[in-house]
Amino acid sequence: DTGVSQDPRHKITKRGQNVTFRCDPISEHNRLYWYRQTLGQGPEFLTYFQNEAQLEKSRLLSDRFSAERPKGSFSTLEIQRTEQGDSAMYLCASSAGTGGVYTRSGNTIYFGEGSWLTVV
Amino acid sequence: DQQVKQNSPSLSVQEGRISILNCDYTNSMFDYFLWYKKYPAEGPTFLISISSIKDKNEDGRFTVFLNKSAKHLSLHIVPSQPGDSAVYFCAAENSNTGNQFYFGTGTSLTVIP
Numbered sequence: 001d002t003g004v005s006q007d008p009r010h011k012i013t014k015r016g017q018n019v020t021f022r023c024d025p026i027s028e029h030n031r032l033y034w035y036r037q038t039l040g041q042g043p044e045f046l047t048y049f050q051n052e053a054q055l056e057k058s059r060l061l062s063d064r065f066s067a068e069r070p071k072g073s074f075s076t077l078e079i080q081r082t083e084q085g086d087s088a089m090y091l092c093a094s095s096a097g098t099g100g101v102y103t104r105s106g107n108t109i110y111f112g113e114g115s116w117l118t119v120v
Numbered sequence: 121d122q123q124v125k126q127n128s129p130s131l132s133v134q135e136g137r138i139s140i141l142n143c144d145y146t147n148s149m150f151d152y153f154l155w156y157k158k159y160p161a162e163g164p165t166f167l168i169s170i171s172s173i174k175d176k177n178e179d180g181r182f183t184v185f186l187n188k189s190a191k192h193l194s195l196h197i198v199p200s201q202p203g204d205s206a207v208y209f210c211a212a213e214n215s216n217t218g219n220q221f222y223f224g225t226g227t228s229l230t231v232i233p
Contacts, residue, residue: 004163033221042124042209042223043164056219091163107213108154109221111163 002026004112006092012118013082020078021115025094032075033109034067035091036060043091043111049075082119089114123147124212126224134232139197141227143210146191150212150222155184155195158207158226167208168195171215200231 005024013019025032030051035043046065047057051072061067064082069075079086093109125144133139143153151172156164170177170184170193177184183196197204207228211221 006163035223040225042126042211042225043221044223045220048219058220107152107215108166108169110166111156114161114163116161 004092004094004110006090006112006115008115009113010116010118012120015084015119016081018078018080019082019117020076021090021092021117023075023077023092023112025073025075025092026096026110029094029096029110030072031095031107031109032069033093033095034075034077035093035111037089037091037114038087046077046090079117082117084119087117087119089116091115121146122225123150124210124222124224126208126210126227128227129225130228130230132230132232133200135202136199139195139200139204139229139231141195141197141208141210141229143193143195143224144191145193145212145222147212147214147222148191149214149216152213152215153184153186153193154211154221155182156209156211157204158209164209197229200229202231202233205229205231 007022032049034046037043047067049069064080067077091114093111095107095109154169155167158164168182186193207226209226211223213221
């Protein structure tokens with residue numbers, strides 16, 4: 001399977017604990033995104049990497065959240081001191097980054113299966 | 121501020137008929153649009169895309185129409201099948217920045233056998 005993979009798929013943690021999610025993008029994709037989705041909502045953007053550089057962060061990404069992509073391949077999303085409001089599905093996506101005005105196409109992003117977080 | 125809107129939370133269609141899912145956006149800088157299908161407890165699966173240089177894109181049973189002046193796009197599924205029952209999300213980006221997609225809140229489609 002050469003799609004986007006995420007681990008773990010499910011995580012239940014106590015409030016105040018730290019959790020870390022891992023994402024392995026499609027191998028030739030240089031762009032990696034983290035999104036969060038709660039019930040009844042569409043995915044909400046958290047952050048975006050171009051290779052190893054984190055180029056944009058949403059204001060949803062509080063200082064308890066940190067994301068890394070150290071070698072431009074896999075990425076981790078860590079949530080420190082979890083709160084019940086952090087309960088959501090965390091989605092990773094990747095794209096080849098070939099879109100733009102010169103190619104006159106967009107950047108189709110492909111999602112992984114998601115990581116469910118429940119904070120109790 | 122919700123820049124991409126799907127105003128119909130749910131839609132029910134008889135098997136074999138056409139399903140039409142609608143999406144509106146507010147940002148005129150958006151020039152690339154995608155539709156995703158999502159089953160419960162799974163990540164969204166890419167279905168079909170359209171660039172603003174086109175007004176229609178077709179892939180099998182799925183066709184997406186884009187009306188730039190109205191800032192409106194729609195996904196047509198014909199004929200609808202029970203396996204199409206899922207939540208459908210539209211998403212939009214400004215491809216010149218390519219750094220963020222904005223998603224609607226989804227429409228839950230039920231295809232009745």
